[in-house]
Amino acid sequence: MVRPAFNVMPHGSVGRAVELAQLAESLGYERCWVYDEGLAASDVYVALTAIATSTQTLTVGPGITNPYTRHAGATASAISSLDELSGGRAFLGIGAGGSLTLDPLSIARKRPLTAVRETIDACRRLFAGETVSVDGSHVSLREASLLNVRAGTEIWLAGRGPRMLELGGAACDGVLVDFIFKPHLGPAVERIQAAGAAAGNRPRISYSTMLVTDDDTMAAIKPHLTYRLVDSPAEVQEAIGLTDADAAVIRAALADGLEAAAEHVRDEWALPFVIAGSPRECGEELHRLAETHGVESFVVPLLDDEPAEKLLHSGASIIEMIN
Secondary structure: OOEEEEEEOOOOOHHHHHHHHHHHHHOOOOEEEEOOOHHHOOOHHHHHHHHHHHOOOOEEEEOOEOOOOOOHHHHHHHHHHHHHHHOOOEEEEEOOOOHHHHHHHOOOOOOHHHHHHHHHHHHHHHHOOOOEEEEOOOOEEEEEOOOOOOOOOEEEEEOOOHHHHHHHHHHOOEEEEEOOOHHHHHHHHHHHHHHHHHHOOOOEEEEEOOEEOOHHHHHHHHHHHHHHHHOOOHHHHHHHOOOHHHHHHHHHHHHHOHHHHHOOOOHHHHHHHOEEOOHHHHHHHHHHHHHHHOOOEEEEEEOOOOOHHHHHHHHHHHHHHHO
């Protein structure tokens, strides 16, 4: 069984994010991630609080936050408070953070693996009710503890690099793999599971990409593939036929915005990163990927407001079809 989840980017009002979460809950979605994109979106914890107080069953958490814009103790406190408010429905989603979040704040992403590892460790200990003192490279705490804690609060990691995936496998309850080059999904999951086995951990796997069932959906996802394509490893670019010159054109166009850069993205470059076809074909491919790689949940990304309801309905229908 593939559990339905979604990740909402609160570009507009917080009220709009709440509306989408309520619709998703009515359609049977179980987990709500909220993008933490700093100044590019509404505050993630304000949005999460509004969603938590307006829903009854959704598990809620940042999708994803990072170790740089907030102190690890502040992050743990926010999640713990959200968990208390929601009646035990909160989780922490953590990753290294990206340029969309960090650049406007003039924050450098220094030693991301260490920063994420120390944040996970500190939050895990604080969630367990410990009084924590630590003097790490990134995280420092002195006799720190939380008022409201639940030892079972889940920590999920999102990442693509091999060492980050191994960290998720070894130290987290689950790992979110999103918009990965599909031939790399299997090796990524194997790396996560191997690291988990070595650490005595059994991480769950969540997978996210766009379900492309028509031309409009393909057009909607292309702006968000621009930076992913140009940042892909050289072997991936070669595999999809993206030349250095093509990448340079997209990168230059990004100065004029995502929509301008999207005009240079070809369908054949996008298809290896998404699940595309008729609803039935999408369902069959998702089922095959989930069965092959042990995917527990599928996350529908709501990156833009306009097609959000359509994507929620389509995702719920496709997931129900394969369950």
